Every structure is written in C-alpha cells, then in structure tokens.
Amino acid sequence: MKYYIILALSLFLSCQQQNSKKDIALFNPTKLNIEIANQLIELPLHCIEQEYPNKLGQVIAGEEDLQTPIELHPTFYGCFDWHSAVHGHWSLIKLLKEFPAIDRAEDVRALLKKQLSLENISQEIVYFDKKYNKSFERSYGWAWLLKLSTELYTWDNPMAQELFNNLEPLSNLIAEKYMNYLPKLKYPIRVGTHTNTAFGLSFAYDYAVITNNEVFATLIKQRAIDFYINDVGCPISWEPSGYDFLSPCLEEIDIMRKVLSQEEFSIWIKDFMPEITKNSFTMTVGEVSDRTDGHLVHLDGVNFSRAWCFYGLANQYDDYKYLKIIANNHIEYSLTNLVGDDYEGGHWLASFAINSLTEIK
Secondary structure (H helix, E strand, C coil), X not given: CCCCCCCCCCCCCCCCCCCCCCCXXXXXXXXXXXXXXXXXXXXXHHHCCCCCCCCCCCCCCCHHHCXXXXXXXXXXXXXXCHHHHHHHHHHHHHHHHHCCCXXXXXXXXXXXXXXXXXXXXXXXXXXXXXXXXXXXXXCHHHHXXXXXXXXXXXCCCHHHHHHHHHHHHHHHHHHHHHHHHHHHCCCCCCCCCCCCHHHHHHHHHHHHHHCCCHHHHHHHHHXXXXXXXXXXXXXXXXXXXXXXXXXXXXXXXXXXXXXCCHHHHHHHHHHHCHHHHCCCCCCXXXXXXXXXXXXXXXXXXXXXXXXXXHHHHHHHCHHHXXXXXXXXXXXXXXXXXXXXXXXXXXXXXXXXXXXXXXXCC
C-alpha cells in the first residue's frame, strides 16, 4: 500500500495521484497535524521490524561476527541500517508524543516497549564495546541516538521515562565516545552526508544542554568555535552535491547559532555567508531525478534538512523570517513524494520530514 503525503500551500488545494485510489489527505503546512502524522507514522512502522534488506556496515573480526542483523542489534536492526533504525524509533516517539490519539497509538506503544527494552539495549552496548566497533556509526548514528534520548527525556510520560532509563546506558556511552573523539579531531568534516561534523555537533549539543550535561555542552561549544569561527565565504552555490542529504554550509550555521551569542553570531555570519543575511536571498530545491535510486533520493533529505536549518535560524532571530518561505518551498517539493512502499527513501525520509515540520512555528 502506498501512503501519499501531499503538501498544499493553500488549505483548499487538492490533488489526484494517477496510480492511487487512496484519498489524499490535506493539511495545514504551518504545523504538523494529526492527519499528516497518521500518514507519516506508517513509514517507520513499516521498517522498524523489517530485517532485510540490510546494510550492516561492520568490520568482521571473526566467525562470531557472522550473525543476523537482529542478533547483532536486537533494537536497531530494521530500516536497512542502524542509524535509520535509530531515527525511525525517534519518529515513532516524536509523533506519539505530539499526538497521543494518533490512530495506531497502541501499536506504537507496544512496539517501543518491546524494542527499547533494557535487555536489548544492553546487547547494543556489547556491540559497541567490541575491538573493531569503537567508531561504529560515528558520528551520524551517534547524533540520532542522542536525539532519540532527548525526545524521551523531555516527554512527561511514565512510559517515556522508563524507555529513557533503558536507553540511558547507551546514551551515556555515546556521549563518552563523543568526549573522547572531539578533542582528537583536528579538522571538521564538511561533507553533505553522514560524517558531517556540524550536524553531529548540533544534535549532540541539544542533548547536552537539555540533559544538563555541562561538561559535554562546553566541549561541543568549544570544538564548534575551534572548527568554524574563522570560516568565511561558504560556497553555498556549490551545493548540493549529487548524493547530499545535508547542507555543509547550513549545518555549520545551525550549530554556530546555538553556541554563539547574538552579537557574535551576527558578526560571524556576515563573513561566513553574507548572502543569507539579505532578504533577497533565495535557494532552489535539490531536484531528485530517480527516487528508486538509494543515493539520488538523498536530495529529498537535503530539502528537509535545509528547511529545518532555515526554520531554526528564523525562529531564533526575527531578522531571518524571510527564510521561512524558502523552507516552505523545500518541504513542498519533497513531502509530496514520500511513498510508504518505496524502501529506498521510505526507510529514513519520514524522520527528516518530521524534524523539519516540527520546526515550523
């Protein structure tokens, strides 16, 4: 079954997909409402327990490592790869948290309790403790794991507290890995894919601040300043690259707006990317030529991640309100194309869509 999600700038706009007999839900693009939540939640529900196809991304140290995905990762085995399984769980938690009356609420609760059990999380920790797995999922998967933990921590709900407690040993391990890694990282990684340093720092900083981990927050702030404070003239016109799902320039802005004061940020951004400070600034969406190609469909992701960076800046500082129009255009282009049974994008794109929509104020 395909789940089509149509974004309309007008509340009265309706569309008809030629190859579907499903009714098309309309929703207000200024907020994530229960109608769109009911459709988006089907994407992670579809993949959380789907073990295959699977990309393990592991180093084989011996025959004992030749195990099935669910044996290696009893929690995060679905959704094609570990990090997508992590942010798939985040998507379920975020939507249930925002919409307790969502249609499949009981299914989601039961699934989360089963997946995020203390026993399963303990086995996930065992995997990270093996000799060749110390840097597994550094730092994209690490960042999403901390975002998942943040979502549970900020949810005033007994089940959420239980799940946070179950996840906490793994969250602590990831935070510790970050604190060991960041002082050794001499140069930031500026790509538009998983290893982008600014993206990882941004989610990790949110976790550190919200959970009152002052040592971790201070380290992230210092490292972000070390890496980026002297950057000038970010070549935004070079973006996106063919497989990007993150914007190197905008992710850098996203972390720097968080760690710098308003005055410091105002000075920095005028040197780093002066064109974005003008209300005439514009940016075309990343165009996807083939959504059945697992790499080319990344560009739907870049549209969503650009949008949450634009919204984040506009929400923090009124001078950048004009960026919301650009963000809306990016969401409109890609949200219409989320299809539930297209596993190339369906196993991860809902998380990016949800994160961008929740930034709309």
